Amino acid sequence: MPQMLLTNARIATMVQSKGYGLIEAGAIALEAGKIAWVGPEMDIPPLYQEVERHNLAGRLVTPALIDCHTHLVFGGNRAQEFEMRLNGASYEELARAGGGILSTVRATRAASEAELLAEALPRVDALIAEGVALVEIKSGYGLDHETELKMLRVARQIARERPIEVRTSFLGAHAVPPEYEGRAEAYISEICLPALHAAHAEGLVDAVDGFCEGIAFQPAQIARVFESAKALGLPVKLHAEQLSNLGGAKLAARFGALSADHIEYIDEAGVVDMAKAGTVATLLPGAFYTLRETQMPPIEMLRKHGVPMAVASDANPGSSPLTSILLAMNMACTLFRLTPAEALAGTTRHAARALGAHDRGAVMAGQRADLAVWDVSHPAELAYRIGFNPLHRRIYGGVF
Ligand code: DI6
Numbered sequence: 001m002p003q004m005l006l007t008n009a010r011i012a013t014m015v016q017s018k019g020y021g022l023i024e025a026g027a028i029a030l031e032a033g034k035i036a037w038v039g040p041e042m043d044i045p046p047l048y049q050e051v052e053r054h055n056l057a058g059r060l061v062t063p064a065l066i067d068c069h070t071h072l073v074f075g076g077n078r079a080q081e082f083e084m085r086l087n088g089a090s091y092e093e094l095a096r097a098g099g100g101i102l103s104t105v106r107a108t109r110a111a112s113e114a115e116l117l118a119e120a121l122p123r124v125d126a127l128i129a130e131g132v133a134l135v136e137i138k139s140g141y142g143l144d145h146e147t148e149l150k151m152l153r154v155a156r157q158i159a160r161e162r163p164i165e166v167r168t169s170f171l172g173a174h175a176v177p178p179e180y181e182g183r184a185e186a187y188i189s190e191i192c193l194p195a196l197h198a199a200h201a202e203g204l205v206d207a208v209d210g211f212c213e214g215i216a217f218q219p220a221q222i223a224r225v226f227e228s229a230k231a232l233g234l235p236v237k238l239h240a241e242q243l244s245n246l247g248g249a250k251l252a253a254r255f256g257a258l259s260a261d262h263i264e265y266i267d268e269a270g271v272v273d274m275a276k277a278g279t280v281a282t283l284l285p286g287a288f289y290t291l292r293e294t295q296m297p298p299i300e301m302l303r304k305h306g307v308p309m310a311v312a313s314d315a316n317p318g319s320s321p322l323t324s325i326l327l328a329m330n331m332a333c334t335l336f337r338l339t340p341a342e343a344l345a346g347t348t349r350h351a352a353r354a355l356g357a358h359d360r361g362a363v364m365a366g367q368r369a370d371l372a373v374w375d376v377s378h379p380a381e382l383a384y385r386i387g388f389n390p391l392h393r394r395i396y397g398g399v400f
């Protein structure tokens, strides 16, 4: 028997790649943590007629939201660099002067697992409060064997401390640490790849990521990391074309990447390769906003080639100190000109795909019962308001 029937709901099912897939006066049957049936109330099958009902009073139901790109486990913060940037320094200058990612590396190495966890939980709580039920978390602020594993253990611990699912990405190829300055190849051979193998052996890795950029790693170096990922049977994704075009998206597509992320500087050949490979474009407007980037990701070109677009917070202490998925959606609309329906697909259906999580992201029979119930009447309101959270409640794995 199903456990529960949600009734009197307006449902944005997000089942198709376009639009909301709205069902008016809808009902959803939940059973054993999954969605058993969805449709208009008048069509509720006899099987579900006697089940305990919850009247949602006309509220909007969407899939629970998914934040598919975060770096939310880290030590310290970078408010001082924020201040320095406002006094004229650029993000790349700070990075080259040993600040930027490397300053977070120092703080993350110095922090204990318990400290990192305590700092990360409020960030996770902020996402949960906005209806997020699945979050991706990357390593990449350790850049040594021990700290990369420490970050991933903290990410796994988060899922034991809070009602949220965590997918981890190993991001050992995020920056070259000071002890390997000018020796990126040696860093990859001696630290990054052994740490990846060790983390995988401990069950800490769901995917492998990299930062392909002038201030980080060249495509040939990322390719070495991806070869190892493939040998371990792990999917890959890539920070590509964020500040310049090094052909990272093409490389990612060649490895059948789940997603290529940022991609402000991608060209049409890169987009075509992504389309062919089925690689999702993860848009990160929080970083675009924070860095006051002016080069937009080529949204019209992505639409033209049918590349699915995800939207994520990129929560990190430097380029995107953002722990609001709703604000990321608003920024995707206002800064990148996504439609509100595209923004919602970006944090549901397409975000699920960017994580290879095919059992969620839509309100459909067979999917996990991760739902968000909102005090709004139309789904466009989710991306429209700024700094306002209309979540009524979140349903996680069928738990109301
Ligand atoms: N791109 C980003 O936006 C973050 N990492 C990356 O590869 C920034 C990380 C940071 O500045 O700490």
Ligand code: FE
Binding pocket: 069, 070, 071, 239, 314, 316
């Ligand atoms: Fe990132």
